[in-house]
Amino acid sequence: MTSASSLISVLFANPAVILFVGAALAALFPDSRAGLRRPLMLVFIFFSGSQLYRLGLGEYGALSLFGESLVTLRVDRLARIFATVFHIAAALNIVYAWNERDRAQTFASLAYPAAALGGVLAGDLITLFIWWEIAAITSVFLVWAPGTRATFLSGMRYLAIQILSGVLLLAGIALIWRETGSLAFSEIGLRDPSGAVKLSGLVLLLAFGIKAAFPLLHNWVQDAYPKSTISGTIVLSIFTTKLAVYSLARAFPGTEELIYIGVVMTFFPIFFALIENDLRKVLCYSINNQVGFMVCAIGLGAINGAAGYAFGNIIFEGLLFMALSAVMYRTGTSKATELGGIYKTMPLTMIMCVVGALSISAFPGTLGFVTKGLIIDGAAEQHLFFVWLALLFASAGVLEHAGIKIPYFTFFAHDSGKRPKEAPWHMQAAMAVSAILCIGVGFYPDPLYALMPDPAAMADYHPYSLYHIAEQAQLLLWAVLAFALLVVFKLYPAEVPSTNLDTDWLYRVPGRAILRWAAGVTGVLWDYCWKLYTDRVDVFRSRIYAVHGPEGRLARSWPIGSMALWTAVVLGAVLAIAFFG
Amino acid sequence: MMSAHGPDHHGGDDKGWADSKAFRRGFLAVLILVALIAAALGFIPAFQKEHPHFDVEKIPVFFALYGFVMFALIVLIGQHLRKIVGRDERYYDERE
Numbered sequence: 001m002t003s004a005s006s007l008i009s010v011l012f013a014n015p016a017v018i019l020f021v022g023a024a025l026a027a028l029f030p031d032s033r034a035g036l037r038r039p040l041m042l043v044f045i046f047f048s049g050s051q052l053y054r055l056g057l058g059e060y061g062a063l064s065l066f067g068e069s070l071v072t073l074r075v076d077r078l079a080r081i082f083a084t085v086f087h088i089a090a091a092l093n094i095v096y097a098w099n100e101r102d103r104a105q106t107f108a109s110l111a112y113p114a115a116a117l118g119g120v121l122a123g124d125l126i127t128l129f130i131w132w133e134i135a136a137i138t139s140v141f142l143v144w145a146p147g148t149r150a151t152f153l154s155g156m157r158y159l160a161i162q163i164l165s166g167v168l169l170l171a172g173i174a175l176i177w178r179e180t181g182s183l184a185f186s187e188i189g190l191r192d193p194s195g196a197v198k199l200s201g202l203v204l205l206l207a208f209g210i211k212a213a214f215p216l217l218h219n220w221v222q223d224a225y226p227k228s229t230i231s232g233t234i235v236l237s238i239f240t241t242k243l244a245v246y247s248l249a250r251a252f253p254g255t256e257e258l259i260y261i262g263v264v265m266t267f268f269p270i271f272f273a274l275i276e277n278d279l280r281k282v283l284c285y286s287i288n289n290q291v292g293f294m295v296c297a298i299g300l301g302a303i304n305g306a307a308g309y310a311f312g313n314i315i316f317e318g319l320l321f322m323a324l325s326a327v328m329y330r331t332g333t334s335k336a337t338e339l340g341g342i343y344k345t346m347p348l349t350m351i352m353c354v355v356g357a358l359s360i361s362a363f364p365g366t367l368g369f370v371t372k373g374l375i376i377d378g379a380a381e382q383h384l385f386f387v388w389l390a391l392l393f394a395s396a397g398v399l400e401h402a403g404i405k406i407p408y409f410t411f412f413a414h415d416s417g418k419r420p421k422e423a424p425w426h427m428q429a430a431m432a433v434s435a436i437l438c439i440g441v442g443f444y445p446d447p448l449y450a451l452m453p454d455p456a457a458m459a460d461y462h463p464y465s466l467y468h469i470a471e472q473a474q475l476l477l478w479a480v481l482a483f484a485l486l487v488v489f490k491l492y493p494a495e496v497p498s499t500n501l502d503t504d505w506l507y508r509v510p511g512r513a514i515l516r517w518a519a520g521v522t523g524v525l526w527d528y529c530w531k532l533y534t535d536r537v538d539v540f541r542s543r544i545y546a547v548h549g550p551e552g553r554l555a556r557s558w559p560i561g562s563m564a565l566w567t568a569v570v571l572g573a574v575l576a577i578a579f580f581g
Numbered sequence: 582m583m584s585a586h587g588p589d590h591h592g593g594d595d596k597g598w599a600d601s602k603a604f605r606r607g608f609l610a611v612l613i614l615v616a617l618i619a620a621a622l623g624f625i626p627a628f629q630k631e632h633p634h635f636d637v638e639k640i641p642v643f644f645a646l647y648g649f650v651m652f653a654l655i656v657l658i659g660q661h662l663r664k665i666v667g668r669d670e671r672y673y674d675e676r677e
Binding site for chain 2: 150153270271272274275341343344380381383385388389392393396397399400412415466467469470471472473474475476477478479480481482483484486488491492493496497498499500501502508509512
C-alpha cells in the first residue's frame with residue numbers, strides 16, 4: 001500500500017507534474033490578470049528543469065498498483081536528452097506567444113508539453129499510457145483553439161486517431177504483461193528469439209507508429225496541425241511525434257523494419273511538400289520527413305543519431321515554424337501564392353528563417369549538420385547502400401521544401417505587395433534564441449554530444465572532418481545550383497492555390513459517405529425490427545383481450561377467470577425464482 | 582520609407598536589394614564559384630575518405646552530381662503529382 005503522503009511526494013518530485021501544476025495554476029488566473037500566466041509558466045519550467053538535473057540519472061517515484069510495481073520517473077541518458085530539449089522548446093513557445101490571452105490555449109501550451117515530458121520520463125508502461133492519453137486530450141484544445149467548424153471537425157478526427165493510438169497502446173501493454181508478467185518500459189522488440197513476429201510488439205509498434213505518423217498513418221499531422229492558431233501549430237509540431245520517436249527508440253532499437261519504414265517516411269513527403277501551396281502544410285510534411293530520418297536511425301540502431309537529430313529538429317524545425325507563423329501573424333496568410341517580397345519589411349524574421357533553413361538542410365556550421373551525419377554514417381557503416389542513397393536523396397528533398405521553398409516563397413519570389421511590420425519583440429526573442437542554438441551548437445557540438453544516450457560511441461565521431469565538409473558542401477551547393485538554374489530557365493513550377501488529396505481523403509470523403517449510408521441502413525433496419533416487435537405485442541394483447549376481456553370465455557365467470565390468470569402469473573414467477581435463485 | 586506604409590498591401594514597385602538584377606547575377610556567380618570549389622575539393626586527397634564504404638564514394642564529384650541530379654529530378658518529376666492529387670482549394674469545404 002502506498003500512503004497518501006508518499007504518493008504526493010512521489011508526484012511532486014516528477015518534473016512533468018511540476019509543469020502540469022504550473023499550467024493549471026496559470027489557467028486559474030482570471031482574464032484580468034492574464035498577463036501573469038506566461039511569466040508564472042516560465043518559473044515552473046525553470047523549477048521543472050532544475051528538478052530534472054537535481055535528481056540526476058536514476059529511477060524514482062516507485063509506486064505499487066494492484067501488486068504491480070511502477071517506476072513513474074526514470075531519468076536515464078535517453079530520457080534526459082529528450083526531457084532537456086522539451087524544456088527548451090516549451091520555454092521558447094511560452095515566450096513566442098507572450099501576449100496570447102486565451103485561457104484554454106495558454107493552459108494547453110504547457111499542459112501538453114508536460115504530458116509529453118511525463119511520457120518520456122515514464123519507467124513503466126502504465127505511467128506511459130496515462131501521459132500518452134493526457135497528451136492527446138490536452139493537445140486537442142490547441143487544434144480547437146480557432147473555434148471554427150473546420151477546426152472542430154479536424155480536432156475530432158485528430159482526437160479519434162490519438163485515442164486509437166492510446167487504445168492500441170493499452171492492448172499492447174496487456175499483451176506484454178501476459179507474455180512477460182512485467183510492465184517495465186524497456187526494450188520490447190518486434191520479434192521473439194525464434195524470429196517470429198510477436199503480437200504484443202506489433203500492436204505496440206502500431207500504437208507508436210500512429211503518433212510518429214508512419215506512412216499512411218501520417219495524415220493527421222497535415223490535417224490538424226495547420227488548422228491550429230498561430231502559436232498553437234508551433235507547440236503541436238514538437239511534442240507528439242518526438243514522444244513517439246523516444247518511445248520507438250526505447251522499445252524497438254535496431255528493429256530492421258524501422259529502417260525501411262523510416263526511408264519511406266523521408267521519401268514521399270518530399271513530393272507532397274513540393275506541390276503544396278500552404279507553407280504551414282509544407283512544414284507538416286517536413287515533420288513526416290524529419291521523423292523518418294529518426295525512425296530510420298532507430299532501425300539502424302543509431303540511437304545517438306535518432307536522439308541527437310530529434311534534439312536538433314525540435315530547435316530548427318521550431319524556428320522555421322516560428323518564422324512562418326510570425327509572417328502569418330502579420331499578414332494573415334501562410335499561402336505561397338499570397339506571400340513573397342516580405343523580406344523588405346521583415347528582414348530580421350527573414351534572417352532567422354534562413355538560419356533555420358540552413359540548419360534543417362544540414363549545412364556545415366549548423367545544428368543539422370552535426371546531428372544528421374550520425375544517421376547517414378550509420379547507414380554507411382552497415383553497408384546498406386540503397387538506404388544510404390535514399391537518405392542522401394531525402395537530404396536533397398529537405399533542401400528543396402524546407403531549405404529553399406519556405407524562405408524563398410515567404411520572403412522573396414514574386415512581390416506580393418504586402419509590407420507588414422517586423423515581428424513583435426517576443427516572437428523575435430524566441431526566434432533569436434533558436435537561431436543562436438542552431439549556429440552555436442553547430443559550431444560547438446560538444447555539450448550536445450555529452451548529452452547523447454551513448455557518449456562513448458561519440459568519441460570516434462568527428463563531424464568536421466574534411467571529407468564530411470566536402471561531401472556535404474558538394475551535395476547541398478550543387479542542389480542549390482540546380483534550383484537556381486531551374487528558376488533562371490523558368491522550369492521551377494509556379495505555386496498554385498489548391499487542395500492536394502492525401503490519405504485523409506479516404507475517411508473524409510468515401511469514409512464519410514459509407515458512414516452515412518451505414519447510418520441510413522441501420523435506421524431502416526431498426527424501424528423494421530421495432531415494427532415487428534410492436535406488431536407482436538399488439539397481437540399478444542389482443543389475444544389476452546379475446547380470452548379474458550369482457551367478450552372472452554374467461555369473462556363468463558370473471559372472479560374465477562382472474563384467479564386463473566393470476567395463478568398462472570404467480571406460477572410463472574415461482575418457476576422463474578426457483579430456476580434462477 | 583517602409584514604416585510609412587500601412588501594415589499591409591501598397592507598394593509593389595519599390596524594389597528591394599534582392600530584386601535588383603545586380604544582386605541576382607552576383608548571387609548566381611558566387612553560387613557557381615563555391616559549387617565549383619566544393620567539387621574541386623573532392624579531388625584533393627586530404628578531403629577524401631580514407632576507407633570509403635561504397636565504390637561510388639571514390640568518384641571525386643559523386644556528391645555534387647548526385648545532389649544536382651536528384652534535386653532537378655525531384656522538381657521536374659514531382660510537380661506532375663499535382664495532376665493526380667490536385668483539387669480545387671474549396672474541395673473539402675464543399676464536402677463537409
